[in-house]
Amino acid sequence: xxxxxxxxxxxxxxxxxxxxxxxxxxxxxxxxxxxxxxxxxxxxxxxxxxxxxxxxxxxxxxxxxxxxxxxxxxxxxxxxxxxxxxxxxxxxxxxxxxxxxxxxxxxxxxxxxxxxxxxxxxxxxxxxxxxxxxxxxxxxxxxxxxxxxxxxxxxxxxxxxxxxxxxxxxxxxxxxxxxxxxxxxxxxxxxxxxxxxxxxxxxxxxxxxxxxxxxxxxxxxxxxxxxxxxxxxxxxxxxxxxxxxxxxxxxxxxxxxxxxxxxxxxxxxxxxxxxxxxxxxxxxxxxxxxxxxxxxxxxxxxxxxxxxxxxxxxxxxxxxxxxxxxxxxxxxxxxxxxxxxxxxxxxxxxxxxxxxxxxxxxxxxxxxxxxxxxxxxxxxxxxxxxxxxxxxxxxxxxxxxxxxxxxxxxxxxxxxxxxxxxxxxxxxxxxxxxxxxxxxxxxxxxxxxxxxxxxxxxxxxxxxxxxxxxxxxxxxxxxxx
Amino acid sequence: xxxxxxxxxxxxxxxxxxxxxxxxxxxxxxxxxxxxxxxxxxxxxxxxxxxxxxxxxxxxxxxxxxxxxxxxxxxxxxxxxxxxxxxxxxxxxxxxxxxxxxxxxxxxxxxxxxxxxxxxxxxxxxxxxxxxxxxxxxxxxxxxxxxxxxxxxxxxxxxxxxxxxxxxxxxxxxxxxxxxxxxxxxxxxxxxxxxxxxxxxxxxxxxxxxxxxxxxxxxxxxxxxxxxxxxxxxxxxxxxxxxxxxxxxxx
Ligand SMILES: Nc1ncnc2c1ncn2[C@@H]1O[C@H](COP(=O)(O)OP(=O)(O)OP(=O)(O)O)[C@@H](O)[C@H]1O
Ligand SMILES: [Mg+2]
Numbered sequence: 001x002x003x004x005x006x007x008x009x010x011x012x013x014x015x016x017x018x019x020x021x022x023x024x025x026x027x028x029x030x031x032x033x034x035x036x037x038x039x040x041x042x043x044x045x046x047x048x049x050x051x052x053x054x055x056x057x058x059x060x061x062x063x064x065x066x067x068x069x070x071x072x073x074x075x076x077x078x079x080x081x082x083x084x085x086x087x088x089x090x091x092x093x094x095x096x097x098x099x100x101x102x103x104x105x106x107x108x109x110x111x112x113x114x115x116x117x118x119x120x121x122x123x124x125x126x127x128x129x130x131x132x133x134x135x136x137x138x139x140x141x142x143x144x145x146x147x148x149x150x151x152x153x154x155x156x157x158x159x160x161x162x163x164x165x166x167x168x169x170x171x172x173x174x175x176x177x178x179x180x181x182x183x184x185x186x187x188x189x190x191x192x193x194x195x196x197x198x199x200x201x202x203x204x205x206x207x208x209x210x211x212x213x214x215x216x217x218x219x220x221x222x223x224x225x226x227x228x229x230x231x232x233x234x235x236x237x238x239x240x241x242x243x244x245x246x247x248x249x250x251x252x253x254x255x256x257x258x259x260x261x262x263x264x265x266x267x268x269x270x271x272x273x274x275x276x277x278x279x280x281x282x283x284x285x286x287x288x289x290x291x292x293x294x295x296x297x298x299x300x301x302x303x304x305x306x307x308x309x310x311x312x313x314x315x316x317x318x319x320x321x322x323x324x325x326x327x328x329x330x331x332x333x334x335x336x337x338x339x340x341x342x343x344x345x346x347x348x349x350x351x352x353x354x355x356x357x358x359x360x361x362x363x364x365x366x367x368x369x370x371x372x373x374x375x376x377x378x379x380x381x382x383x384x385x386x387x388x389x390x391x392x393x394x395x396x397x398x399x400x401x402x403x404x405x406x407x408x409x410x411x412x413x414x415x416x417x418x419x420x421x422x423x424x425x426x427x428x429x430x431x432x433x434x435x436x437x438x439x440x441x442x443x444x445x446x447x448x449x450x451x452x453x454x455x456x457x458x459x460x461x462x463x464x465x466x467x468x469x470x471x472x473x474x475x476x477x478x479x480x481x
Numbered sequence: 482x483x484x485x486x487x488x489x490x491x492x493x494x495x496x497x498x499x500x501x502x503x504x505x506x507x508x509x510x511x512x513x514x515x516x517x518x519x520x521x522x523x524x525x526x527x528x529x530x531x532x533x534x535x536x537x538x539x540x541x542x543x544x545x546x547x548x549x550x551x552x553x554x555x556x557x558x559x560x561x562x563x564x565x566x567x568x569x570x571x572x573x574x575x576x577x578x579x580x581x582x583x584x585x586x587x588x589x590x591x592x593x594x595x596x597x598x599x600x601x602x603x604x605x606x607x608x609x610x611x612x613x614x615x616x617x618x619x620x621x622x623x624x625x626x627x628x629x630x631x632x633x634x635x636x637x638x639x640x641x642x643x644x645x646x647x648x649x650x651x652x653x654x655x656x657x658x659x660x661x662x663x664x665x666x667x668x669x670x671x672x673x674x675x676x677x678x679x680x681x682x683x684x685x686x687x688x689x690x691x692x693x694x695x696x697x698x699x700x701x702x703x704x705x706x707x708x709x710x711x712x713x714x715x716x717x718x719x720x721x722x723x724x725x726x727x728x729x730x731x732x
Contacts, residue, residue: 428533433569435553436529436562437583437639438590447582451573451622 033082036060039187042086046156049163059176059186066180072342073371073403076285076311079250084220086188144205149198152207155223158194165196169227173256173293173319181252182289185221189254192223197232197263206461208237222253228263228298235266237464250285251309257292257300261322264299265292268460269316270468273308275339275475283310283339290314296322296351303459305468306333306343307475315373317346320354320382327356330456332468334449334475335368335400344374344405349385349415358389361453364400365476371403378415385415393423394452396445396476424452446473482507482678483528483647487539490527497523499703500539505647508675512689512714513682515700516722521682522566524700525649529563530556543647558590560646564636564653566682571623576635577605579623580642587643608641612668629656637665641672648672649680654688666691686718699725 039060043053068078145152151162159166176186197203228234238255251273259265273284286309292300302316318327329345347356356376364370370393378385393402404421426448434444449472450457457465483505490498497520505511515521527534528541530553541548548556571579585595596604609616612634624632633653640648650669654662669679669692681692689697689711697713698705701722706729707713717725 427569429569430571432529432531432553433565433571434583436557436565437579437643438554438557438587439582440552440554440586443582443586447574447579448571451571454573 032085034060034084034086034188038086042188042190046159048156048159051163051167052159055171055176056187059183060188062177063180063183063187066177066183068180072313072373073369073405074311074313074340074342076340079285081184084250086221145203148201148204150201150203151194151196153194155189155192155194155225158225162194162196165227166194166225169256169258170223170225171256173258173291174254174289179289181287182254185223185252185254185289189221189223192225192253194224195226195234195236197228197234199229200231201229202232203234206235206237220251222251224253224255225258226256226265226267227258228260228265230260231262232260233264235461236268237461238267238269249283251287253288253290255288255290255316257290259292259294259298259300259325261296261298263295264301266301267292267303267316268464269302269304269306270464270471271304271306271308271312272471272475275308275310275337278337284308285311286314287311288314290316291319291346292317292327293319294322294325294327294354297324298322299326299328301328301330301459302345303330303456304332304343305456305460305471306331306341307471309341310339312339312341312343314341314343315345317348318356319348319350320356320385321350322354323351324353324355325351326354329356329358329360329374330459331360332363332453332456332472333361333370333372334363334472335365335370336475337366337368339366339368341369342371342373344372346375346377347387349376349378349382349387352381352383352385354382354385356385356387358387358391359455360389360391361456362391362393362402363396363449363452363472363476364393364402365396367399369401369403371405373405373407375407375409376417377408378410378412378417380411382412383414385410385412387415387417389417389419391419391421392452393421394449395423395425442473442477445476449473449476482544483680484542485528485539486542488524488527488536488541489538490523490534490536492534496537497534497703498527501700501703501705502539503698503705505678505680507646507678508673509696510673510679510681510692510694512694512697513680513700514684514697514714514717519700520703521700522651525563525651525680525682528556528649529553529561554586555590558587560677562640562643562645562648564633564640564648564650566651566655568624568627568632568636570625570627572625574623576619576621576623576638580605580639583639583643604642608638611641611671612638613664614638630658630661633657634661634665637668641668644672644677646677647680648677649682651682652684653681654683654685662688663691686714689714701725701729 036057039056040053043056171186174182177183195207226236257265257267273286275283294300300318304316306312316329320327327347331343333341333343335341344360345358347358349356358374360372362370362372372391374389376387376389389406391404395402402423406419408417410417426445430448431441431444434447435441439447450469453472457468460468485501485503488498488501489496501524513521523534527536530548530551536549543559543561581601588596605619609619614634624635627635633656636653653665657665666688681688681694694711697709697711699707707725
């Protein structure tokens with residue numbers, strides 16, 4: 001077929017394709033409950049090597065001894081871990097026969113996002129009758145990557161095909177016992193993505209889980225491992241701007257990034273799980289552990305736009321181990337109605353001349369609670385460490401809350417740490433000013449919120465940024481009145 | 482074009498406008514003068530539809546339509562423009578982006594397509610030249626960190642971009658230096674036509690040297706107490722408001 005890289009990029013932009021890697025599991029579901037046998041059975045189902053099975057079991061044993069954390073500024077009914085089925089094969093059967101059967105509210109949102117009909121069908125789980133040229137695109141796409149030695153596949157596939165890499169790095173940044181949810185994930189993770197960029201290679205395109213994620217549902221326990229070898233670069237997009245309706249209430253993912261010497265990883269996320277109804281019923285609990293390790297001169301940037309989930313508990317972090325390494329965290333977190341978000345980052349400065357930047361924009365509306373929680377830690381040997389943090393909160397109405405919990409632990413006197421925080425409210429005068437220029441209130445809020453979030457939106461890859469803007473608009477819809 | 486009949490309006494039970502009647506026809510320029518706190522800005526806000534104020538009596542008719550039921554943005558779509566006495570800041574939103582949104586939202590309301598980018602750029606170039614605005618200025622956040630005079634000039638730039646039928650300029654001259662005043666006044670004059678009208682709210686004769694009004698009204702304690710031609714402004718400049726107050730008392 002012979003695609004040029006330009007053509008391929010175009011194709012990627014139109015997004016009318018899927019990557020087409022699936023995990024081959026027969027369809028059956030385990031009984032509810034969790035014990036060592038279940039963990040072993042998951043591993044067996046996935047035909048994993050013994051070392052992987054033992055790794056999971058070790059995690060499970062640790063998890064059994066752990067207690068669910070309560071320090072986050074969120075309140076919810078704790079999930080019953082014995083009432084979840086930990087293995088369920090991707091649904092192969094289509095849920096609906098035509099779009100007419102799909103929830104009209106969902107379709108309305110798709111339209112607002114400008115998602116094509118075919119894609120809408122795919123997202124909503126409708127049988128697709130139009131056969132898209134997906135396989136060939138996926139193949140070409142994989143070929144381009146393979147030529148550069150880049151590995152991008154499901155983690156299940158990686159465990160089988162690249163065990164030496166997985167074995168070396170999995171759990172190296174987020175150990176099995178790191179925390180309650182990480183331990184649970186390590187024991188039962190269903191699937192996820194794996195990516196390896198060889199030495200000195202610049203990944204020629206944004207790697208994205210956009211489609212695969214919609215394909216079968218990510219499952220509750222996703223595991224991602226990204227390794228950027230010395231001097232390489234990759235930009236990785238996670239998530240999907242389409243609304244996700246998921247019956248799974250609890251999501252506990254783990255993402256590990258490893259940036260070896262002189263490597264750079266840019267990791268962008270748009271999180272838009274079902275936030276629950278306007279009355280606060282339902283919605284996803286999202287308890288994620290994301291952490292990256294930077295070796296000498298390496299750089300990791302986390303950029304996230306969080307608009308979904310009923311409860312979010314998430315702190316993408318950087319361990320700045322190598323000298324001169326750089327960690328960045330850019331975040332927009334929107335909460336509306338009864339949503340609760342406790343999100344932020346940890347920057348752990350271990351090496352000399354390490355630098356970190358934190359820009360957090362929290363937007364709260366309705367009766368929601370939005371907390372920023374950040375830790376900047378400077379180790380005693382980290383000479384000349386520098387951090388700049390800026391946490392801005394925007395409030396809409398009088399019933400929501402914004403909270404900032406910055407923790408600073410500096411054990412080296414040469415550390416320079418700056419923290420700035422602001423809280424503002426969308427003023428009636430601002431809205432009237434916009435109204436007077438012909439801009440209605442809904443649009444005015446979108447404009448003001450986009451302006452407020454600009455520094456972070458600017459960090460997102462172009463097409464993602466446009467969609468993220470629309471998403472902000474949609475998630476704040478009806479927040480004034 | 483604009484007809485205000487016995488307008489009473491206030492806020493939280495406090496009456497500020499106490500029976501105002503004005504008629505503005507297409508092609509005319511009206512000046513409204515009056516002491517601080519007499520209700521000039523309130524009048525302009527009420528015309529623009531600010532919900533904070535409650536109309537208790539009378540009405541405002543624009544192009545034959547009672548404005549009462551219309552939201553502020555609907556009034557804007559009909560061609561009412563207010564240059565604010567105190568323009569607000571919108572951080573992170575550039576002047577260009579703001580104008581693009583305003584124009585396209587108005588067009589949408591009128592059932593038109595979005596303005597093509599090339600046309601928008603041409604218009605921005607033309608109007609910024611007219612008002613001698615540096616292009617760099619247009620990529621800055623709206624009013625954020627603008628000097629007093631810059632904010633006012635930016636209001637008139639927006640007016641030029643939106644080409645309203647009725648423009649109400651609330652103390653646009655305050656805070657402008659001598660050159661800026663000339664540029665802004667020149668801009669307003671250039672945008673005049675037989676189809677649109679301007680209401681100038683001002684404290685000073687100097688603006689009226691550049692933009693010569695057809696009518697001058699004196700607003701005192703929520704009422705129009707005197708109306709006249711351009712010469713009335715000169716008289717006020719000379720004598721202040723006391724004589725009008727006395728005239729009112731003796732009546
Ligand atoms: N929101 C409000 N709440 C209470 N009082 C108000 C409000 N807005 C205006 N007023 C009062 O109404 C009166 C008229 O105010 P307005 O701003 O219209 O005066 P003005 O003629 O524009 O004065 P200036 O020349 O100083 O701009 C003042 O006494 C003011 O304090
Ligand atoms: Mg005033």
